[in-house]
Amino acid sequence: MKISYQLCTVLFFFLLASGHAVARQHTELKGSVEDVDGVALPFANVSVLEKEGGRMVVGAVSDENGDFLISTSKTGEVILSISSIGYKTYQTSPFTLESGMKKDFGTIQVEEEATSLDAVEVRSSRPEVIIEADRTVVNVEGTVMAEGSTALDVVGRSPGVYVDADGNINLNGRSGVIVLIDDRQTYMSAKDLANFLRAMPADNIKSIEVINNPPAKYDAEGAAGVLNIQLKKNDYNGMNGSIQAGHYYNGRHAPFAGGSLNLKRGKWTTNLSLNYNTWVRDIDLQILRRFKEENGTSEFDQDALLQLGEENFFLSGGADYQINTKHSVGFSFQASDRDGEENGDSRTDISNPDNPDINHLQALNDSESGNTRVFTNFHYVGNLDTLGTKLSADVDYTVVDGGSLSLLTNNYWVNEATEAGTMDRIRTDNDMAYTIFTAKADFTKPLSEKVKLETGVKGSWVESDNMLDISKSTEDGPFEPDQNSNHFIYNENVLAAYASVKSPLGKKLDFQAGLRMEYSDITGNSVTLNQVNKQEYLNLFPSMFLQHKVSDNYSIIYNVNRRITRPNYRLLNPFVFYVDPLTTEKGNPNLQPQYANNFEMSHVFKQAYQFTLAYSRTTNSIDQVMIQNDETKETTLQVQNFDKSEDFSLRMMVPVEIAEWYSTSNMLHLYYKAYQSQLGDDFLDVSQFSYMARTQHNITLPKGFKVELVGMYISPFLEGQMKFNGFGWVDAGVTKSFKDDKFSVTVNGQDIFRTRGIKGGVNFADINTDIRQYNSQQAVRVTFRWNFSKGEKFKVSNRSGSAEERNRLD
Numbered sequence: 072m073k074i075s076y077q078l079c080t081v082l083f084f085f086l087l088a089s090g091h092a093v094a095r096q097h098t099e100l101k102g103s104v105e106d107v108d109g110v111a112l113p114f115a116n117v118s119v120l121e122k123e124g125g126r127m128v129v130g131a132v133s134d135e136n137g138d139f140l141i142s143t144s145k146t147g148e149v150i151l152s153i154s155s156i157g158y159k160t161y162q163t164s165p166f167t168l169e170s171g172m173k174k175d176f177g178t179i180q181v182e183e184e185a186t187s188l189d190a191v192e193v194r195s196s197r198p199e200v201i202i203e204a205d206r207t208v209v210n211v212e213g214t215v216m217a218e219g220s221t222a223l224d225v226v227g228r229s230p231g232v233y234v235d236a237d238g239n240i241n242l243n244g245r246s247g248v249i250v251l252i253d254d255r256q257t258y259m260s261a262k263d264l265a266n267f268l269r270a271m272p273a274d275n276i277k278s279i280e281v282i283n284n285p286p287a288k289y290d291a292e293g294a295a296g297v298l299n300i301q302l303k304k305n306d307y308n309g310m311n312g313s314i315q316a317g318h319y320y321n322g323r324h325a326p327f328a329g330g331s332l333n334l335k336r337g338k339w340t341t342n343l344s345l346n347y348n349t350w351v352r353d354i355d356l357q358i359l360r361r362f363k364e365e366n367g368t369s370e371f372d373q374d375a376l377l378q379l380g381e382e383n384f385f386l387s388g389g390a391d392y393q394i395n396t397k398h399s400v401g402f403s404f405q406a407s408d409r410d411g412e413e414n415g416d417s418r419t420d421i422s423n424p425d426n427p428d429i430n431h432l433q434a435l436n437d438s439e440s441g442n443t444r445v446f447t448n449f450h451y452v453g454n455l456d457t458l459g460t461k462l463s464a465d466v467d468y469t470v471v472d473g474g475s476l477s478l479l480t481n482n483y484w485v486n487e488a489t490e491a492g493t494m495d496r497i498r499t500d501n502d503m504a505y506t507i508f509t510a511k512a513d514f515t516k517p518l519s520e521k522v523k524l525e526t527g528v529k530g531s532w533v534e535s536d537n538m539l540d541i542s543k544s545t546e547d548g549p550f551e552p553d554q555n556s557n558h559f560i561y562n563e564n565v566l567a568a569y570a571s572v573k574s575p576l577g578k579k580l581d582f583q584a585g586l587r588m589e590y591s592d593i594t595g596n597s598v599t600l601n602q603v604n605k606q607e608y609l610n611l612f613p614s615m616f617l618q619h620k621v622s623d624n625y626s627i628i629y630n631v632n633r634r635i636t637r638p639n640y641r642l643l644n645p646f647v648f649y650v651d652p653l654t655t656e657k658g659n660p661n662l663q664p665q666y667a668n669n670f671e672m673s674h675v676f677k678q679a680y681q682f683t684l685a686y687s688r689t690t691n692s693i694d695q696v697m698i699q700n701d702e703t704k705e706t707t708l709q710v711q712n713f714d715k716s717e718d719f720s721l722r723m724m725v726p727v728e729i730a731e732w733y734s735t736s737n738m739l740h741l742y743y744k745a746y747q748s749q750l751g752d753d754f755l756d757v758s759q760f761s762y763m764a765r766t767q768h769n770i771t772l773p774k775g776f777k778v779e780l781v782g783m784y785i786s787p788f789l790e791g792q793m794k795f796n797g798f799g800w801v802d803a804g805v806t807k808s809f810k811d812d813k814f815s816v817t818v819n820g821q822d823i824f825r826t827r828g829i830k831g832g833v834n835f836a837d838i839n840t841d842i843r844q845y846n847s848q849q850a851v852r853v854t855f856r857w858n859f860s861k862g863e864k865f866k867v868s869n870r871s872g873s874a875e876e877r878n879r880l881d
Contacts, residue, residue, distance in 0.1 A: 098168050099578075100141040102176030104133045104153055109396045111137030111454070112181065115155040122148035122165045129623060136459050142578075143623060146170055158183055178457070200230065200726065200736060202681050205616060205630070206282040207724075211273060212303065220804075220819060220852070221348075222276055223268035226250075226298065228781060229279050230724055230738055233763065236829060236846040238265025242295040243283065243720055244742045244761065244788065245687065246694075247636040247665070249293030252300045253403075255448060255467065256290075256509075261639075263442060263471075266409055270348040270383035272315060272329055274856070277303045283685070284614070284630040284669055287569040287585025288513065288525055291612040294636040294667035294689060310334050311860035321821075321850035323380075325349040340401075343388035350381045353847040356417075361839040362704055367424030371653065371704065375417035377436075384408045389448075397454045405446040413438040413477075417651055421704075431484050431492075434651035438477035445470050459523070461515040471505040481652050497649050498550055500540040505640070508532045518572075525585075526570040533563040535640045541647070555647035558598040561640050566590045571614070583616040589635075595643045595660055602645070604660045610635060628673040636693060638662040642710050650708075657709045665691040665712065681724040692716040694791035696750060699838045706840075713748035713755070713791065736767045744789050753836040761788040775808040792838070795831035800824070800848075815856045822848040 100119065104112045117139045118130040129143040151163040158181045166174070201208040209229050227234035231243045239261050242248045250257055250264060257264055280299040282289070289297055312332040319325040329346030354377040362369040389403030415436035420429055450465045477499045484492030513527035537559045542550035571585025593606040614632035621627060638659075646658040666689065673683040692713040699706050720742035728734045745758035763785050770778040784799030804819035827848050832841040 098143050098145070098170065099173045100139075100143075100151065100176070101174075102139060103178045104137045104139065104155075105178060105180055106158070107180055107182055109180075109457075112155060112158070113137055115139075115153055115158075115181070117141065118152045118154075119143065119145075119168075120150045120152050122150055125150075128168075138459075142620070143168070144170070151176065153179060153181055155181065200679070200724065202675050202678055202724070205284070205286060205628075206280045206299075207681070209279045209281065211276045211278055220273045221269045222271040222273050222300065223265060224821075225273045225276060226268060226279060226300070228765070228767065229281050229298070231281060231283070231722060231740060232298070233785065234265075236827075236844065236848070238262065238269070240264075240298070242281070242298065243685070243718075243722065243740065244744060244763070245295040245718060247294040247667075249290070249297045250300065251297060253302055254299060255403075255465070263409075263444070263473075266350070266381060266383060266442075267385070267407060267444075269350050269381075270346055270385045270407065270409075272327075272346060274313065274315065275302055275331065275344065277301045283683075284616075284632050284671055285634075286583065286616065286632075287571045287587040287612070287614050288527060290529070290567065291587055291589055291610070291633070291635045292637060294634045294665060294669075294687075309336075309861050311858075313856060313858045315854055315856040317852060317854035319349075319351075319850060319852045321351065321847045322353060323351040323847075325351045338393040339390060340393075341388070341390040344386070346383075346385045348383045348385070350379075350383065352379045353377070354379065355845045355847070357843040359841045360706065362699075362701060363837060364424050369421070369423045369704070371419055371421050373417060373419040375415060377413060377415040379411070379413050381409055381411040398452070400449075400451050402450070403448045405444070407442075407444045409440075409442040411440045413440075419651070419653070428485050431486075431489075432652065433482040435480040435482075436477060436651075437480075438475060440473070440475035442471070442473035444472075459515065459517045462512070464512045465510070467507070467509045467511075469505070469507040471503070471507075473504075474500075474502040476500050479649055479651065494546055495652075496544045496550070497553075497652075498542045498544075499648065500538075502538045503535070503641075504537075505533070505535045522572065522574040524570070524572055527568070529565075529567045531563075531565045533561070533640070535561040537561070537641065537644050537646070539644075539646050541649075556599060557644065557646055559644040559646070560596045560598060561643060562594045562596075563637075563640075564592045576617075579620045581618040581620070585614045587612040587614070591637070591664075593637075597645055597660065600645065602660070604643070606663075608664075610666075624677045626675045628671075628675065630669075630671040630673075632669050634667050634669065636665045636667070638664065638693060638710070653704060654706050655708070657707050659709055659711060662693065662710065663691045663712050665689055665693045679724075679726050681722070683720075683722040685718070685720045685722070687718040689716045689718075690714070692746070692748075694746075695793075697792055697833050697835075697838055697840065698751070701837055711750070713746055713750075715747055717743075717745045719743040732771045734769050736769075738763075738765045740764075746789065746791060750792075751836075755792065755835060757789060757792075757794075757835075759787065759789040759794065761786045775812075777806045777808075779804045792833045792835050793831050793842075794834075795829060798827060798829065800827040813858050815854075815858075817852075817854040817856070819852045819854075821850045821852070825849040 104115045106112055113133055115133040116130065117133060119128040119141060120126065121128060128145050128149055129141055131139050131141045133139045146168045148165050149168050150165055153161040161179060161181045201210070207230050211225050223234060223238060226232060226240065233241045235241070239246065240248045240250065257267065278301045280301065282297040282299065285297045310333065312330065314330040316328040319327065327348045329344065331342070331344035333342045356375040356377065358373040360371040385407045387405045389401060391399055391401035393399045413436065417434040419432040421432065422429055446467070446469045448465060448467045451463065453462045455462060479497040480494065482492055482494050509529065509531040511527065511529040513525070516524045518524050539557045541553040541556045543553050544550045567587060567589040569585060569587040571583060573583040576582045588611055590609045591606065595604040612633045617629040619627040642658055643660050643662055644658040645660045648656040650656060667687055669687045671683055671685040673681060675681050692715060693710060694713055696709055696711045697706060698709060720740060723739045725737045726735065727737065740763040743758065743760045746755055748755045765781070765783045768780040772778065781802045782799070784797065786797040788795055800822045801824060802821050803823060804817060806815055806817040808815040828843065828845040830843050
């Protein structure tokens with residue numbers, strides 16, 4: 072590994088400075104905030120104000136249990152103030168701050184403030200990024216990009232996140248990300264998840280939590296970390312909602328529309344949303360494959376145009392019932408339906424060094440696909456006492472039914488004699504069905520004033536049935552069954568238990584350690600081949616977290632954990648799909664899980680500036696491999712286990728507020744990635760130093776105008792065998808609101824300069840392949856929105872539900 076001398080020097084002095092702290096005696100103020108009904112009030116603003124003048128000395132935010140703890144070295148006469156939207160501001164009598172004192176305010180009750188919704192005015196458009204001890208929270212609500220974009224768009228703008236042209240989500244340059252929605256797993260493949268997020272308007276999202284190193288309460292699945300999408304909750308006593316409609320154009324037209332309705336009445340809180348979305352994309356693809364011959368090089372020059380289109384319907388809703396101030400129950404559901412089609416026209420010109428003739432292959436692919444998914448959740452939350460003892464339980468059930476039917480027509484001719492050519496056809500019929508059942512319970516118990524125990528159990532049971540029927544014909548003859556047809560049944564049972572303890576180790580050190588145990592029982596049965604592959608293993612996944620509060624404005628956070636990524640269900644199926652007669656995609660029933668050991672050290676200044684140094688070592692790394700047959704000139708794509716991969720990275724987040732109306736958020740991610748593995752008869756040993764930079768500008772203008780500009784650049788990077796060139800792009804958007812923000816019009820431009828093209832290649836062993844691709848991402852989207860409401864502000868009690876299941880359907 073080679074890293075520049077300048078970078079090493081910067082890191083050395085940065086880390087040296089981080090260890091220096093000045094010892095001072097701090098005052099500690101603590102307490103708990105709740106409403107008049109005794110329900111904890113999370114995320115309330117707690118401020119210490121000067122008695123004279125009312126200027127803020129120091130502040131904090133109450134946690135999910137309503138507790139707050141303020142540490143300061145300041146002295147003098149002050150007042151404690153507590154405020155939260157929808158509540159009257161609470162202030163104590165003046166008191167004196169003395170060096171080293173400890174003051175407990177006990178439980179403070181605040182009263183609701185009846186405020187008409189029409190009087191609520193939002194003035195800020197900046198997507199605030201909050202850096203917490205174990206995660207980074209991006210507040211999406213109210214941004215220009217959120218008002219006119221999809222959920223997948225805003226996920227791709229989160230710190231450290233990159234979404235590629237196919238919708239695959241990477242975090243900090245690594246794949247294997249688990250995506251949750253409201254703390255619950257989506258139970259979808261990477262492809263279906265991308266379609267799901269494209270169908271969801273970003274305006275439905277409140278925030279996105281980026282959790283690089285999840286604690287023990289989260290499933291160990293997902294080596295790269297967790298993204299938790301928090302949807303907007305019903306914050307009003309009465310009714311509120313929105314209706315939107317718009318049009319997307321990238322050379323083809325794609326309309327969309329949707330609406331949401333929320334109702335709060337008495338102890339019931341309900342919500343319902345329905346969205347319709349069309350998604351279109353033209354993929355311009357060029358592939359040049361070179362094969363070594365005795366007399367020179369044979370070239371396969373392929374030029375393809377793929378036209379993709381999808382129609383999506385997404386329905387979601389739920390209801391919660393507050394039994395009393397301590398207990399609540401509820402349910403939620405999601406139902407989606409997707410219909411898609413793909414038309415491909417690919418032409419390959421084949422030249423040989425010892426023959427002047429040019430052989431031509433034209434592959435025409437017509438494909439239709441569909442996917443229906445239903446997800447249901449039932450949950451219970453109980454706050455068992457006033458000390459913070461809590462019990463929650465979730466039961467989830469998911470059914471997925473999908474399939475595709477495609478016809479690949481191949482025409483062959485030599486030179487220009489098309490009339491003398493030949494033709495064959497390949498028909499593929501693939502039916503897939505999945506059933507997923509999970510049950511989970513979590514228990515939290517304070518062991519003392521500062522020590523808290525968390526423990527829980529979970530079980531998941533997965534069954535998938537995949538039927539692949541392939542048939543071939545020559546010319547216009549009848550279709551005959553192909554030997555690559557296959558019926559594959561997959562069963563997976565995972566039982567898990569965890570425990571973690573959180574405790575201070577002094578005035579400036581907070582410590583949390585956890586251990587998660589998971590037992591996996593997996594059976595893959597190829598009925599056609601009469602082949603059964605069984606895996607059974609027990610794993611332990613430790614995690615450790617340490618936060619050093621050097622001062623009021625500076626903390627150092629250490630995080631260590633071990634995680635697993637299990638193969639996608641479909642990848643374990645020994646299937647064979649034909650991309651064209653010379654290119655196939657093949658399953659791998661011998662795939663093993665990959666394991667990652669992760670370490671992070673983050674420096675956080677003023678809860679806004681973050682500098683993170685990270686290292687990850689992965690064994691059995693899962694990645695795609697290109698396999699070439701030099702005799703038949705056929706290329707096979709298959710996902711295999713690499714022996715190991717390593718990642719070193721430095722991430723920097725620097726927000727800059729240029730003016731009250733103009734703010735920026737800037738991110739720079741430097742990373743070094745290395746792969747080492749025996750692949751067939753050859754050994755892969757590659758590495759690459761890369762970086763990713765993003766800058767986001769948010770401008771609030773007079774008369775209801777808001778502007779947002781995002782620029783991103785990714786330097787050359789590695790993905791297993793494949794090396795990609797660097798590329799960048801610029802997105803921009805403007806929103807005009809009317810009638811006190813009840814109506815708005817948003818215009819978004821994506822990839823404005825048409826620079827988001829992909830270039831790369833494989834140069835390994837005998838493989839020499841170049842790839843160019845552009846996915847018609849230069850586009851404009853226009854969105855019209857109407858927000859309506861009737862009622863008053865009210866308090867929603869905090870709850871969390873079933874959190875994690877795998878994203879491994881494909």
